[in-house]
Amino acid sequence: QLRAGSSRIMALLVLDLANPFFVDLARGAEEAAHEAGLNVITCNSGQRVELESSYLSMLAEQRVRGVLLSPVDTAGERLHAFARSGIPRVFVDRTVPEVQGSSVAVDDVTGGALAARHLAETGHREIAMVNGPAVLAQCRDRESGARSVLEGADVRLSVLESAALDVASGRDAGARLLGMSPRPTAVFCANDLLALGLLQAMVAAGVRVPEEMAIVGYDDIEFAGAAAVPLTSVRQPARKLGRTAAELLIAETSGERAVRHRRLVFQPELVVRDSTRVS
Numbered sequence: 001q002l003r004a005g006s007s008r009i010m011a012l013l014v015l016d017l018a019n020p021f022f023v024d025l026a027r028g029a030e031e032a033a034h035e036a037g038l039n040v041i042t043c044n045s046g047q048r049v050e051l052e053s054s055y056l057s058m059l060a061e062q063r064v065r066g067v068l069l070s071p072v073d074t075a076g077e078r079l080h081a082f083a084r085s086g087i088p089r090v091f092v093d094r095t096v097p098e099v100q101g102s103s104v105a106v107d108d109v110t111g112g113a114l115a116a117r118h119l120a121e122t123g124h125r126e127i128a129m130v131n132g133p134a135v136l137a138q139c140r141d142r143e144s145g146a147r148s149v150l151e152g153a154d155v156r157l158s159v160l161e162s163a164a165l166d167v168a169s170g171r172d173a174g175a176r177l178l179g180m181s182p183r184p185t186a187v188f189c190a191n192d193l194l195a196l197g198l199l200q201a202m203v204a205a206g207v208r209v210p211e212e213m214a215i216v217g218y219d220d221i222e223f224a225g226a227a228a229v230p231l232t233s234v235r236q237p238a239r240k241l242g243r244t245a246a247e248l249l250i251a252e253t254s255g256e257r258a259v260r261h262r263r264l265v266f267q268p269e270l271v272v273r274d275s276t277r278v279s
């Protein structure tokens with residue numbers, strides 16, 4: 001039975017491998033792992049709690065060196081059981097106060113505030129937010145950041161919750177937005193996949209972006225800048241997040257010294273492109 005610290009395998013359990021954000025994050029983690037002579041196995045929960053649970057059980061049995069984890073479900077018993085298994089872990093892309101462990105993430109409250117402030121400053125008074133599932137703390141934080149900026153301003157914020165953070169949900173949200181009255185003139189999406197789906201729905205409906213509907217995304221994945229209308233997005237340094245989380249896990253599983261749990265917070269930055277540019 002391998003001791004956790006001796007394995008040369010590090011695991012990465014991400015929310016959605018179809019999302020380029022996590023591909024970039026995985027690349028950063030792999031770079032750091034390979035420099036330390038370790039390998040990375042990447043597991044994908046696909047935002048499904050039951051799949052995440054089965055991965056957590058498998059990883060606890062496999063006695064891997066440690067796990068970089070961007071969890072869907074932090075309330076469930078499985079995550080607590082995983083934590084009790086003693087496998088070293090670093091949470092990435094969000095904090096998980098419910099369970100002991102270091103974390104590496106951006107300040108999503110600031111990220112949401114950056115998006116909302118940009119839309120208010122470019123003259124929008126009817127703003128929508130298309131958010132992801134409230135079970136995800138990073139989505140809750142983005143929303144509270146947006147609300148904090150728009151409170152007291154003469155701006156109305158309507159929040160729509162999507163079932164998942166993917167392109168199809170963005171298209172669905174686009175259809176809902178088009179039926180709203182008054183129709184918002186700007187929308188902040190909780191990630192770029194939602195924003196790309198929403199952009200697709202606007203173009204299909206002949207709604208001009210940004211003239212009739214400004215759109216802001218989040219993550220600044222490579223496809224954001226390459227979109228039909230280049231997307232304004234709140235950038236997360238995905239690769240750096242992955243590298244930093246892996247370096248932290250390696251440091252925490254290398255020495256005999258007691259592990260000091262740390263919360264590393266990176267700042268997001270707004271990248272303005274055509275989808276919100278006022279002429």
Ligand code: RIB
Pocket residue numbers: 015016019021093138165190191192218219
């Ligand atoms: O997968 C969920 C979303 O949260 C990603 O797009 C990224 O923004 C993460 O923080």
